[in-house]
Amino acid sequence: MSKAAEKTRTLSTAEERRETLIRAAVPVFAEKGYHGAPTTEIAKRAGISQAYLFRLFPTKEELFVAAIDRSCKVMHDSFTEAADRADADGLDPLEVMGEAYGELVLNNREMLLVQLHAQAISSSIPAVREAMRENFAGLYAVAAERTNASPEELKVWFAGGMLINVMTAIGANELDQPWAKTLADFEGDCSFTPIP
Amino acid sequence: MSKAAEKTRTLSTAEERRETLIRAAVPVFAEKGYHGAPTTEIAKRAGISQAYLFRLFPTKEELFVAAIDRSCKVMHDSFTEAADRADADGLDPLEVMGEAYGELVLNNREMLLVQLHAQAISSSIPAVREAMRENFAGLYAVAAERTNASPEELKVWFAGGMLINVMTAIGANELDQPWAKTLADFEGDCSFTPIP
C-alpha cells in the first residue's frame, strides 16, 4: 500500500474485520455460550459472510478465545485506570479498583457472561482453560503490583469479585428475599475488608 | 400394581428411569453445558432410547433443570450433614460446612461444573435462573439457620465458595505460579474469617 493514499477504500483490512468480528462475537457467546453460539449469527452481526469468518478465524474455538481475551483486556484496562486514579487522588487502590469493577459489571454485562461461560467450559477445552489462567494471572499481577494488599486480602478481594459475578448473572439484585439482599449488596464497591 | 407382588419385574418404573436418566445427564451437562450436551448421548449412557427420554422429560430444558436440582440437593445434603456433625462434636458449624464443601468439590467435580454452566446460561433461560435462585435461597437458609454467623460473615463465606468453584474449574491447583498458590489454597477448608 502506498504511504499516504488511503483516500477511498471500499474494502477493510483483515485486522479491521477481525476487530468487528470479535465485537460481534462477544454478545452472542455471552448469551448462548461456546456450543450454543452459531457462527452464522456472529458473521451476520458483523456484516460479513460466514465463509470469511472462517478465513479470519480458522476455527470457532479461536474466535471464542479471542472473545475471552477481549473481555479480559476490558477488565485489565479498567483496573489499571482505577489504580492510576487512586494514585493521583491518594486513595486506596484496592478500594477504587473494587468500585471500578462494580461499575464495569453493571454496564458491561456481556463481558461478565463471557467470563462465566469460559470458566464453565474451561475444563473441557484446553485453549480456553489456558486463556482463563492467563487472565487470572494478569489480573492478580495488576492487583498485587498496584496495591500493598497482602495475599490474604487479595484472596478475599478476588472472592468478592466472583460473588459479584454470580449474583449479577442470576439477577439477585432484582429480588427482595433476605439472602439476595445480603449476597448481592455491593454498596458501590466490592471490597470485603472486614468491619471489626 | 398389586400390593406385594414385585417379584420378577423386567421393566422399570417411570420414576426409576427418570432417576437413572438424571444420573446419566449430570456428567454430560457438566462437560459440555446445556447447548453442547446431546440428548442422544444422555439416553445412550442411561441405557434407554432417545425417544423414551423425551417421554420422561418432554424437553431438554426440563432435564437440565432436573440435573441442576440434583446437584443442588447434593450440596444441601452435604451442608446439613456437616452441620449435624458440628453440633454433635461441639465445633463451629460454618467451619465444618466449609471443610465439607472443599471435600465435595474435590470428589464431585461434575456437580460443580453443572453449577457453573447453570450460572452462565441462567441469564438466557428463565427456568434455569429460577432454579439457581432457589438453590442459593436454600443454601443460604441452611447456612443462616445452622450457624450463628452474621450476614457479613455469610457473605464472605459464600464469596469464598465461589472462588473455590472458579479456581477448581480452571485447575489452578495444578499450577506453581504465586497467584494460583494464593487464590487456590483452600488449606482444607474455605472459611474466610479474617485473621486479625
Add this chain to the structure above:
DNA sequence: CCTTTTTGTGAGTAACCGATCACACACAAT
C-alpha cells in the same frame, strides 16, 4: 381370558451447524 394402562423403541423429520471450495472482485506494484 380380555381389556386398559404403562413401559419402551425403530425409524424417521426438518432444521441447523461448523467447515470447505471454487470463484469473483478490489487493490497495489511493475
Add this chain to the structure above:
DNA sequence: ATTGTGTGTGATCGGTTACTCACAAAAAGG
C-alpha cells in the same frame, strides 16, 4: 495492461440436533 495479492462470497457438504409418531411388548386389573 498485466500480474500478483489480499478481500470477500454463494453454494454446498457431511454430520448433528431436538423432537415426533406409529407401533409393540409388558404389566395390572377385572
